[in-house]
Structures are given as structure tokens and as C-alpha cells.
Amino acid sequence: MLRRVVRRLAEEKVAPRAAAIDEEDAYPWDLKELFAAQGLLGAGVPEEYGGTGQGLPGVCLIVEEIARVSATASLIIAAQELGLMPILIAGNEEQKQKYLPPLAGGEKICAFALTEPEAGSDAGSIRTRARKEGDKYVLTGRKCFITNGGIADVYVVFATTAPEKGLKGISAFIVEKDYPGFSVGRKERKMGVRGSPTAELIFEDCPVPQENLLGKEGDGFKIAMATLDRTRPVVGAQALGIAQGALDYALGYAKNRVQFGQAIASFQGIQFMLAEMATKVEAARQLVYKAAFFIESAVQKGGASREEISRYSSMAKLFASDVAMEVTTDAVQVLGGYGYTKDYPVERMMRDAKITQIYEGTNQIQKLVIARSLLGK
Numbered sequence: 001m002l003r004r005v006v007r008r009l010a011e012e013k014v015a016p017r018a019a020a021i022d023e024e025d026a027y028p029w030d031l032k033e034l035f036a037a038q039g040l041l042g043a044g045v046p047e048e049y050g051g052t053g054q055g056l057p058g059v060c061l062i063v064e065e066i067a068r069v070s071a072t073a074s075l076i077i078a079a080q081e082l083g084l085m086p087i088l089i090a091g092n093e094e095q096k097q098k099y100l101p102p103l104a105g106g107e108k109i110c111a112f113a114l115t116e117p118e119a120g121s122d123a124g125s126i127r128t129r130a131r132k133e134g135d136k137y138v139l140t141g142r143k144c145f146i147t148n149g150g151i152a153d154v155y156v157v158f159a160t161t162a163p164e165k166g167l168k169g170i171s172a173f174i175v176e177k178d179y180p181g182f183s184v185g186r187k188e189r190k191m192g193v194r195g196s197p198t199a200e201l202i203f204e205d206c207p208v209p210q211e212n213l214l215g216k217e218g219d220g221f222k223i224a225m226a227t228l229d230r231t232r233p234v235v236g237a238q239a240l241g242i243a244q245g246a247l248d249y250a251l252g253y254a255k256n257r258v259q260f261g262q263a264i265a266s267f268q269g270i271q272f273m274l275a276e277m278a279t280k281v282e283a284a285r286q287l288v289y290k291a292a293f294f295i296e297s298a299v300q301k302g303g304a305s306r307e308e309i310s311r312y313s314s315m316a317k318l319f320a321s322d323v324a325m326e327v328t329t330d331a332v333q334v335l336g337g338y339g340y341t342k343d344y345p346v347e348r349m350m351r352d353a354k355i356t357q358i359y360e361g362t363n364q365i366q367k368l369v370i371a372r373s374l375l376g377k
Helices: 002-024 029-037 055-067 071-090 093-104 163-169 220-256 268-301 306-340 345-355 363-375
Strands: 110-113 129-133 136-147 154-160 170-176 182-187 198-209
Touching: 002 029, 002 055, 002 071, 002 345, 029 071, 055 071, 055 220, 055 268, 071 093, 071 110, 071 136, 071 154, 071 170, 071 220, 071 345, 110 136, 136 154, 136 170, 154 198, 154 220, 163 170, 170 198, 170 220, 220 268, 220 306, 220 345, 268 306, 306 345, 306 363
Parallel strands: 110 154
Antiparallel strands: 129 136, 129 154, 136 198, 154 170, 182 198
């Protein structure tokens, strides 16, 4: 039922806006409000904190269906889930009661701020510093490539409180947009997911109340990794949706495009391409939802190790994003010259697919996570 409702919403309200969002590179506030009104921004949040309690499988389903028509629009849901997840995982009751209801209801937007110019895949190289001064922490440093940067009301920021301890010295803080010393720097000009702002964050002696520390000092890296374990399948679902949308369009085009006196769908070369595309998409779907249900069950009931959770999460993200890139590339090929133009959506889908192989951990990092899990490292 949820899939039917979201698909109808996506086709009627999102699809007509998709090309314009990409062309204008402007955040679709109208769609954010629409999703908030439908309770979609709080799908992953329990009901006691203002959400609808759909859990990880529900979030994946919502993101997949919206990504079929617009990757940027689906990122409204995915980025909110990523931003609020550290609070859901590590927040105390007071923090959850204060921040989760307005985030789940869409009254506020959130962001996850881990990456820095010198700390991308190597999170241990974080240089943003948080020094304790009385009843507050003072943050100094820069973050980059932050989704929702500049429009978010609440940021979960990772900074080192003990540089000499490396990963064990990283802590996590809830930072509100109007804190003094916090500003937004350069907005990135991106190849894909245009309309979703990605920006630099600047902290210049930014005071953060000590009650906004998530967990304990030194818990930051653990919180970040636990968050990504729960959200990488959502990126997999986004990639899956992009791939499904590209397959749907290529299939319809092949049935109607006539060459040599017949529809190109009648040619075996095209048929084989479509067959491979459909098989890859379905394989990705099975893995994404296997991971989502496995992780949700592990979180609710236990019984799975952190390594198992990380492995399924990374496999889903790795495979689905590679499939998205392959399928969208093939969809452009099916359309030929038309596929290479902005008049047809597969060009946009191909550009959008690429980021799914990069953010929330590059696919090379996912392979490391999977291998280390298998080898017991």
C-alpha cells in the first residue's frame, strides 16, 4: 500500500517537476512541504518521537519510488534520514524529544557533517576541533560536501576533542544554524542531483552547549559508522530507483522507436540489453531489501554482529549503485543520440546515478568494509 501511495505521489507531483529542478538547480521547497505533509520525512522515526515508524525498509521503499522520477527529490528524504540518524541512535531522551519531532514533521531540516577537505574516506584525519570551555564546547574548522548545507536548521557535526587519540578522539555535536561563529561557505556546482544543495560549513570559535554532545566524548566515530550502517541501504534504494526509472523509460522508447521499418525492441541486440538491465535491477532490489530487513531486525531484536550489519549495508550500497551506473549508461545507449540530450530524462538519470557510487563512502571503501567483515578484521 505504501508503495502504491508513494508511486502515485511521485508520478503526479514529482515527475512533472524533475527536469526543471535539475535545470534550475534550486531546492524544491514545494516538494519538501508535500513530503512533510504526507509524513514521509519521519518514516524512519518511531511514533513516540513524531514519526510514522515505518523503519528502514519503509524509508528505502519511499526513496526508491521517488528516485524513479527524480533523484534530487528522493534526496530530500534520504538526507533527512541521514541527518537525524545520529540523534536517533545516540541521543539521550532530552535530545530526542527536542530535535526528532520537528525533524520528523519536516518543520526543520537536518544535515550530517563528517567530511572535510583532508578527511574524506579517511575520517580519522578530521581537523575540526572542539575544545571544552566551561559549560560549552567551542568548534573551529571546516566541513565540505555537506548535503543540505546552507538550508538545514540542525547539523550533526563531528569534531575531535582529543586529536592525539585519532579515531577514538572524535566526538559528535548537535549544532543549530543560528549559533554564533557558524557560517556557510561555498556551494558546490555539481554534475548530478542538482537542486540538492551541497556546501562548505565554517566554524570560527562556534560555541555549542555541552548538553548538545551526542553520547560521550570519543563516541563520534562509533556514532558515525553506526549511522552509515543504517543509511547506506537508503543510498542503495536511491540507486535502485534511478535504475528502475531508466529501465522503464528505455523499455517504452524501444517499443515505439522505429528503425528499418520496425520497433527497435524487435532487434535481438536491444532485447539482450533490456534483459540484462532488468535482471540487474531486480538483483539490486533483492539485495537492498534483504539488507534493510536484516538491519531493521538486528536493531529491533539483536542477534547480529556489527560486522554482519556493516557487510549487508555496504553490499547493498555497492551493488545497487554500480547497477544504477550500468543501467543508466545502457539506457542512454538504447536512446542513441536522443539519450544524450537534455530533452530526454535518461541523460539526467545517468548524471544522478554517479553520485551513488561516491557519497556515504565510495564503493572502494565499501569493498574494504565487506572484505574486512568476511576476514574478521
